[in-house]
Amino acid sequence: MTSTAPDVVRLKLGRTFDTxxxxxxxYVDWSDYQQLTDRYISVFGLGRNDPRAGGIQAFYQMYWQELLRHAQPNGQRLSRDAFIEAHRLASVDTSxxxxxxxxxxxxxxxxDTDGDNEISREEFENLLRKVWKISQPDAIETFRRLDLDGDGRVSRQEFIRAAHEYFYSNDPDAPGSLLFGHL
Incomplete structure (x- = not known):
């Protein structure tokens, strides 16, 4: 009897959809992403004219358009399965x-509210608890795993590595796979 390994990326993207x-x-539609963008701006105290506010807004608008472009034609909203498949396709298409x-x-x-090119545990907790509305203790503890050099801060490089692991790694214990807690 053979067992199939779980598709960890699908599980992570499913969790993202549920959130x-x-x-x-x-379904997920643009209004869900607009609410997310508004939470980033509010939680991290970004003024509407702050380039970071414009950056997160512009990024999520382009992100949403990429998801729609990769989804089967079904209007301006995505079901769970369409969302997962569109993410898979969009994450490998960098055109x-x-x-x-x-x-x-x-x-x-x-x-990075203080502009030091590192994020503190508090900044990370604000991301999870206040922006993404995730309060699981194991997700909050992920900060320690993301801090690869153990200096008590997560550098930009460490965070970008985690983003890669979140979208691409089928290792359920990779630090980036744990961004929103254990699967």
Whole structure:
């Protein structure tokens, strides 16, 4: 008897969909992403004219368009399966937007409120608890795993590495796979 290894990337993207589907209607649309963008701006105290606010807004608008471009034609909303498949396709198609790199940098820029090119545990907790509305203790503890050099801060490079692991790694224990807690 053979068993099939779990598709960890699918599980992670499914978790992202569940978090994004704010109203629980089984679909994600632009309004869900606009709410997410508004939370970034509010939580990290970005003024509407702050380049980081414009950056996160512009990134998510392009990100959303890439998801729609890679989804089967079905209007302006995505079901769970369409969302997962569109993410898989968009994450490897860098012809218009590299969503993995762009996502990591745009989010990092918002979190790095003091501009020191590192994020503190508090900044990371704000991302999870206040922006993504995730409070699982194992997700909060992920900060320690993301801090590869153990200096108590997550550098931009460490965070971008985690973004790559989130989108591409089938290792459920990779630090980036744990961004929102254990699967």
């Amino acid at each position: 994004m589907d704010v109203n629980g209607d089984g 218009r937007l590299n969503i993995v790199e762009g996502c990591g940098h745009a989010i990092f820029d918002c979190m």
